[in-house]
Amino acid sequence: MKVNLHPKEGLLFNAFMLAFIINSVQVGVGLAGLPRVVYLEAKHDAWISVFLAGIIVSVVLVFMIQMLKQYDSADLYGIHVDIFGKWAGHSLNVLYMIYMTSTFFIILMNYVEIVQVWIFPTLPTWQLSLVLILLVIYAVYGGIRVVVGVAFFSVVGTIWLAVVIFVPLQFGDFTHLFPIMNANVKQLLMGAHSTTLSMLGFEIIMFVYPFVKEKQKAMFFVQMGNLVTTLIFTFATLISIVFFASNSLEKTIWPVLSMFKIVRLPNLERFEFIAVSFWMLIILPNMCFYLWAASKGFSRILRRKQKWGVWIIAIAAFAGSFFIKTRYQMNTMTDLVAKLGFYFAFCYPVLLAMIVFVKKWYKRRESKHAETS
Amino acid sequence: MFKWLSGKKAEETPKAHSLDLEELKEQLKTELNVGTDLVFRTMKRDGEKLIFCLMSSLIDSTRLDDIVIRSILNNKDIEWTCESIAKVLPMISITAVNQLNEVVAGINEGKVYIYAEGQPYGILADVEKTIQRGLEKAETESLVYGPKISFTESLQGNMNILRHNIKDEDFCAEDLTVGKRSKTKAKLIYIKGIADEETIQTFRQRVKDLDLDYVPGTTVLGQYIESDSWSVFPQLMTTELPDRISIALYRGKVAVLLDRSPDCLYGPTSFFSFFESTEDVYMRWNMGLFLRMLRLVATFFSVLLTPAYVAVLTYHYEVIPSPLLLSLGESRARVPFPPVMEALLLEFVIELLREAGARLPTKVGQTMGIVGGIVIGQAAVEAGFTSNILIIIIALSALGSFTTPSYLMGTAIRIIRFPIILMAGLWGGIGIMLCFCYFIIHLLKLETIGGPYLTPVYPIRLKDIGYSFFKLPPQYLSFRPLTNRTDDQERFSKKKAKQKKDVDE
Secondary structure, eight states: OBBBBBOGGGOOTTHHHHHHHHHHSSSSHHHHHHHHHHHHHHHGGGGHHHHHHHHHHHHHHHHHHHHTTTSBOOOOHHHHHHHHHHHHHHHHHHHHHHHHHHHHHHHHHHHHHHHHHHHHHTOOOOHHHHHHHHHHHHHHHTOHHHHHHHHHHHHHHHHHHHTTGGGGGGHHHHHHHHOTTOOOOOHHHHHHHHHHHHHHGGGGGGHGGBBBBSSSGGHHHHHHHHHOOOOOOOHHHHHHHHHSSSHHHHHHHOOHHHHTTTOOOBBBOOOHHHHHHHHHHHHHHHHHHHHHHHHHHIIIIIOOOHHHHHHHHHHHHHHHHOOOOOOHHHHHHHHHHHHHHIIIIIHHHHHHHHHHHHHHHHHHHHHHHHOOH | OOOOHHHOOOOOOOBBOOSHHHHHHHHHHHHHHOOOEEEEEEETTTTTEEEEETTTBBOOHHIIIIIIIIIHHTTTTTTSSSSHHHHHOOSSSSEEEBBBHHHHHHHHTTTTEEEEEESSSSSEOBOOOOOOOOOOOOOOOOOSSOOOOOSSSSSSHHHHHHHHHHTTTEEEEEEEOOEEEEEEEEEEEEEETTTHHHHHHHHHHHHHOOOOOOOOOHHHHHHSSSOOOSSSSSSSSSSHHHHHOOOHHTHEEEHHHEETOOOEEEEEOOGGGGOOOOOHHHHHHHHHHHHHHHHHHHHHHHHHHHHHHHHHHOOOOGGGOHHHHHHHHHHHOOOOHHHHHHHHHHHHHHHHHHHHHHHHHOOHHHHHHHHIIIIIHHHHHTTTSSHHHHHHHHHHHHHHHHHHHHHHHHHHHHHHHHHHHHHHHHHHHHHHHHHHHHHHHHHHHOOOOOOEEEEETTTTTTHHHHHTTTTTOOGGGOOOOGGTOOOEEEEEEEEHOOOOSSSTT
């Protein structure tokens, strides 16, 4: 397998699009429940935790981009093989594919659950998940160009929801925020840790990087994307803290969706129905990118057509949807994936970057050594 | 084993026709089985024989009599040989041929074959008569403002109009033939130095590669050369307005004219260019911008309104504020159907009216509109078939879909409404959103002559948005649209346009 991936000229997209990609993949089902999970850890300083998490993500992104820059045009699959050799590298690749498949699955199941809770309590899980999976397959079949397009339209089509979220502020009580920095560092870090599931998605950069046209600009736009995400998350958390009373926020599973209830237009009430529907456009790029990146592994590792990978993962995810029946299982699965994500997206890439730096440094030294002697 | 079956028959080797007049006649008669349409006129002079072979339905008989036959009769002292006859014919297009297939093709195109017995070859003289209607106002793309002349069915005439619009030395019109059997003439039109070479090549290649017996018109040609034939959305635009073509050519597009077709096909055309009207160009920019936005919003609501009604009334009535819900409930109280049925029924009626109106002559068509709009609408509500509010919504969305300047795109928009209504009836807001996501992905996948379909929105070309999505004041449009990858990028000097006459002068 080649380490570097050189896609056709027509498949490349502008670095500018990376901002949309990172933003759209990060914003997903996690956001709906984000304020509560952070609040449980960091109490009314939760918004600081979220912001902190954003900063951590941006540091991790620096590591990732620097690691990718060591190569000409490689993705994580290639880097693994380059660093660890064929067998160990491929095993890691397969692990990563499994991680991405399970993230794909969790996003899907969480959205189906939201729909069932908020709109159609009797809707069978398999129906909606089947249709959503087919939709995502249709998009992924179009290749990276279409998937990036979905990310773009997702951001453009749902950014107005970020404005709507400020509406509940008029009913807010800002005293909820004080005293600021009441939580200790450990609580803040625990809060930041609990944002993992929402923040996940930025690791996709390690797979789309070969398709970026102006690679030197990648860092800037990736950081921009993350910045927007962090701001949206921080404000959503802040507004939730201001809006909800302490004990009611702890009991509201999807505070962001609950807040939409308050939005009222002359001809529309109960805005959350629209918000939940629109949430589909928000999660669509997440699912597309995870499916695309995971199935890309098939063509990279097994040298089969990517279509095979798409179908295998899709069928696995669809089959998996039959095993989750209760809220309890759902919670366990989500926590598991969040934990996986913490290691796979936060810790591991930093570690790998270190290894890559050392290896490159060693190689450079060696070649210099060879020249002088 | 069956190789001989799949193998093509050996091409007939061209052969010279018979030198004997009677045999020539027989040969032509067997080749062109057209009965009395094929006319022979033989002249004799001192044992010499001269024959005129022609297709009476294709030729202009006055031209034949006045020019060809008269000039031969008047010049009595000339020899009846090919050269000398050619000398006396006061015509431009004369060709000397002797192959039977060339003669047959010539006669078929409306030429007269003049042959003196015993000569090695004869003359084909063009006396073709084309049936052509006069220039008329554009019908399908009617305009309030701007030039109204429209193309006709004659390729010659259409080229004439275009040529008069564009007196550019770089204006190119390549000859193409479409249809293996019908051999319809076509022209590939572009402006050299502006149009992208790759786009031209794609067009040329796709038209040339067509292996069809007959193509009825440019709209059909468009369907054959576009990339995705399964899609409901048209990917190439046809228009009957010559000025639209001129504008497009100067933006770097490529056009195809087909003989006997009153529309011109051009591309690459993105999704949003189907919502452009030439009026936007002729009007002041702010008016144009307003109208274009109006059209886009109308289209959006045309697709969304009815499904939203169905979704809200079937599943999410909480969304409606209580005062509005009361009046809605009141008007729907007598309706026995679920909202999906009601909406589909009424949409069906509207489509019926539109179709019936289009098929009937104008005078009866107007009556149809009145009967449909007032009588059926009113009666349907009174009979308790539908609610008043749905009638308003359906009428609005029908109006919205008719604002699209391109008839094909308008039809596409009306058609995609039906699956969305069905999904709205099935899954409410989720169903509508599913359809929207599907259409976004679908539009992302489409392409028009190799270019992206959703440009300039995706891939985003901020500069081009002033061309096809919004409309900017003319001094800001000093460049040609980037998406067309034009060779000559600048239309006029940007600097000059920005010069202002103000106090600093």
